[in-house]
Amino acid sequence: DQTYxxxxxxxxxxxxxxxxxxxxxxxxxxxxxxxxxxxxQAGIAAEETIQLPPRDTRTSDKAEKKHQKDVADGRELRESAGRSTSDDD
Incomplete structure (x- = not known):
């Protein structure tokens, strides 16, 4: 009974x-x-989603900075045409 x-x-x-x-x-x-x-009723376009400001943008701002850095690194790599900067050759 105790188990039950x-x-x-x-x-x-x-x-x-x-x-x-x-x-x-x-x-x-x-x-x-x-x-x-x-x-x-106030005339705000909210048919599909609620239009509210984000509570905190730190995470999205950090992700955007990382994305911009990745884009800049990729552009730099493309412009160097894959040439290595090391003197190992």
Missing amino acids: GSLAGVIVFLLWLWLTNLALLFGAELDAELERGRQL
């Missing part, structure tokens, strides 16, 4: 987690649709 009680407790806990997750998900979805409706 423990298993039932685990199952009830997992069910509670699942229901809590659903409540949060539906709440976020409702909030997003209400925001989209407000934006459409």
Whole structure:
């Protein structure tokens, strides 16, 4: 009987987690649709996605800098036509 009680407790806990997750998900979805409706009424083009500013741009800025560096390195390699700068020849 103790084993069944423990298993039932685990199952009830997992069910509670699942229901809590659903409540949060539906709440976020409702909030997003209400925001989209407000934006459409204000004349903002939000038919497909909500138009909101990003919370934090540090990661995307860092990725853009890395991309620009990669492009510059590739351009430098292309312009050197693959010539090596080392004196190993």
